[in-house]
């Protein structure tokens with residue numbers, strides 16, 4: 001039995017898509033278990049770029065089963081668009097290779113609209129900087145027990161009652177916001193319009209995964225976002241609305257946690273963040289600009305410029321604990337090529353005291369100051385390296401130092417966006 005969970009260990013965009021794509025060669029089933037089309041996962045295969053938001057990155061390999069678990073919030077129109085875009089790139093997605101949990105809550109147009117209204121109405125210091133995809137409002141309805149779930153599209157006789165329930169809540173909010181109310185017929189038409197396209201993918205995912213597990217198949221879980229965007233363990237309230245840490249792979253799919261053998265944390269060799277919120281090692285200088293340009297740090301989903309900063313070992317060490325990370329995939333090492341010196345945050349100063357963790361309080365998170373160690377850079381290049389021996393000695397030192405600071409080993413090393421520019425140190429499926 002060898003099932004692996006991949007999660008982001010920072011604020012998202014660590015390179016999860018690339019690593020999941022690379023690892024999926026060794027897997028049979030690839031599962032998304034939280035988030036929605038706020039995710040943007042980029043794969044580059046022989047120079048061709050694929051951008052995935054809702055579909056698991058394993059979908060580009062035709063012999064793999066792609067699964068969307070109940071922990072995801074699913075926008076049916078976004079799914080149809082993504083399937084269409086992939087078809088244009090020659091990737092076929094059908095009922096044969098995509099299954100979606102029947103108990104997956106749906107994102108409706110009213111969720112997206114509410115997300116945008118809230119962002120537009122917020123002041124500079126309260127705005128979250130969401131992707132405006134309706135993620136937060138959809139999760140609120142799930143937890144509020146009024147969501148429309150995929151299986152609700154099967155019985156059109158009971159659907160109107162569920163829509164009424166949902167609208168009692170939403171129209172009250174809309175009245176408060178001074179926005180026009182929505183009629184039940186509008187939502188009904190929206191749902192009936194997509195039902196035929198999406199219902200063929202519906203399945204009992206917990207059952208399917210149990211069958212595949214018993215058959216000895218390898219299951220790979222693909223996290224979205226990153227640990228510091230987790231609704232409980234992240235930089236609240238500047239977070240997404242789901243649990244993004246590894247424990248969610250079990251609840252968001254229905255496969256029990258004892259079936260998970262390895263947690264791979266995807267970790268960028270520096271730090272980025274898109275959207276608002278604290279970022280202790282952020283660099284608002286020419287080095288931050290250099291990292292952004294060299295690393296092409298622009299959002300896959302929204303095109304927004306990502307904020308950049310030095311590697312923060314305090315954060316990643318904490319993430320390694322909260323996600324139970326067995327090993328990391330260190331990505332984008334090549335972006336640091338050519339820097340004279342590289343800083344790494346090893347602790348924080350908070351109100352004159354040294355601490356080795358990120359406090360939970362919003363006020364304290366805003367006040368922590370990074371304490372840095374400075375390492376020598378390297379003059380050679382790591383870009384495109386495919387073996388450990390191709391790495392400059394100083395780059396190896398940097399990697400080894402990160403391992404020590406975060407108390408977790410490097411299992412994979414990524415040296416460019418290309419699928420095959422990846423160095424395997426320890427196979428998560430064989431651990």
Ligand code: GDP
Nearest residue numbers: 013014015016017040041042332414415416417
């Ligand atoms: P994800 O959301 O975690 O899947 O990451 P994104 O795809 O949003 O962002 C990561 C970006 O870095 C993408 O453009 C990748 O193609 C690219 N990338 C991934 N690994 C590497 C790497 O090792 N080096 C470089 N230079 N780019 C990488």
Ligand code: IMO
Nearest residue numbers: 012013038039040129130131224225240274275
């Ligand atoms: P991947 O999977 C980076 C951020 C948004 C915002 C906050 C809340 O590509 O790593 P939301 O729309 O989820 O309510 O926004 O979370 N965010 C991400 N940042 N990568 C992502 O996904 C993200 N998904 C959401 O920018 O700050």
Ligand code: MG
Nearest residue numbers: 013040041300
């Ligand atoms: Mg991304």
